[in-house]
Amino acid sequence: MIYAIIGDIHSNYEALAAVADEIRKECVDEIYCVGDIVGYAAEPDLCIDLIQQLQCKIVAGNHDYAVVGKFPLSYFNKAAKEAALWTSKQLSKSYKDFLGNMPLVEECGNITLVHASLNRPEFFNYITCLSDAQLSFDKLHTPLCFYGHTHVPSALFLIDGAIRLEKGHIFDLNNVQKALINVGSVGQPRDWDLRASYAIYDSGQKTVQIRRVKYNIHSAMEKIYKAGLPKENALRLGG
Numbered sequence: 001m002i003y004a005i006i007g008d009i010h011s012n013y014e015a016l017a018a019v020a021d022e023i024r025k026e027c028v029d030e031i032y033c034v035g036d037i038v039g040y041a042a043e044p045d046l047c048i049d050l051i052q053q054l055q056c057k058i059v060a061g062n063h064d065y066a067v068v069g070k071f072p073l074s075y076f077n078k079a080a081k082e083a084a085l086w087t088s089k090q091l092s093k094s095y096k097d098f099l100g101n102m103p104l105v106e107e108c109g110n111i112t113l114v115h116a117s118l119n120r121p122e123f124f125n126y127i128t129c130l131s132d133a134q135l136s137f138d139k140l141h142t143p144l145c146f147y148g149h150t151h152v153p154s155a156l157f158l159i160d161g162a163i164r165l166e167k168g169h170i171f172d173l174n175n176v177q178k179a180l181i182n183v184g185s186v187g188q189p190r191d192w193d194l195r196a197s198y199a200i201y202d203s204g205q206k207t208v209q210i211r212r213v214k215y216n217i218h219s220a221m222e223k224i225y226k227a228g229l230p231k232e233n234a235l236r237l238g239g
Contacts, residue, residue: 002026003201005183006056007034007115007148010063011041011087012187012237014223015196016050018215019186023054026200032108034148035061035115038099039080040188040233042223044087047187048095060102061115061149062124067091068100071124079230086229110203112142116149126150127180130163137163137178144173145180146199152191153184153199153210173206181208187220188236 004023009016023031033056038044040063051058065071066084073081088096104121106113116124119135126149127133133156136145155166158178173179184197191197195212202208217237224234 001029001203003030003032003111003203004028005032005034005146005181005199005201006186007146007183007198008036008061008151008185008187009033009047009051010036010039010185010187011044011047011083012196012220013041013043013046013050014217014220015187015213015215016047018213019196019198020050020054022211022213023198028200030108031056032111032113032146033058034113034146034183035059035102036063036148037061038067038084038087038091039063040083040224040229040236041220042227042229044090045092045095048091048098052098057106057108057113058102059106059113059115060099060104063087064099064102068096070100075124079232082230083233086227107142110142110144111201112140112145114145114147116147118145124149127156127182130165133163133180136180140178140180143176143178144201145178146201147180147182148185150182151185151189152182153197154182155208156180169210171208171210173208179208184210190236194238 118139155171157164183199221234
């Protein structure tokens with residue numbers, strides 16, 4: 001089976017459309033999304049429409065829940081809060097119902113999906129150190145978990161009871177007991193590579209590849225400015 005895993009789209013339709021085009025070329029069997037469809041950028045409705053067209057299996061991110069009042073805005077910085085409030089005003093009830101009904105955790109066979117951490121996922125804690133990773137491994141009931149939230153692709157492996165951090169673009173899961181794979185961000189990468197990020201998982205080869213896709217960053221930035229959203233949200237796209 002071939003899986004595509006996306007996440008942290010953040011209302012950046014330019015990036016999502018470019019990634020969707022690449023995924024269609026892969027002829028994948030399933031598409032998973034680790035949440036945060038909305039937030040920051042200017043086209044939340046189009047992003048939700050495309051996610052629905054792709055028939056993704058999906059979990060909720062903190063921005064998704066914040067827009068519908070299921071996560072406190074007090075946890076957000078000023079720019080993120082303003083974008084969440086703006087997004088909430090743009091979306092109809094049907095879009096909000098879609099966001100609000102997404103689960104926090106989804107187990108799909110041998111794969112688990114979560115936006116942030118499996119340890120109390122409703123708090124959307126970051127996995128930033130080995131102790132954070134251990135808390136998620138303790139809750140992981142499948143060999144593999146895909147997540148996002150940090151917008152930086154990486155892999156954490158559990159091997160013979162020890163946790164190992166892996167960087168790079170190809171992760172070999174053979175001889176790994178469990179793995180937490182961060183797929184990066186489609187709509188707002190934060191690893192100094194401005195291209196949209198997503199992952200391809202080959203369950204036969206047991207490999208995960210982080211893919212990067214160019215998109216029209218200038219157009220995405222201009223839409224943010226035109227919508228009157230915080231300029232920081234545009235500037236982050238351009239580095």
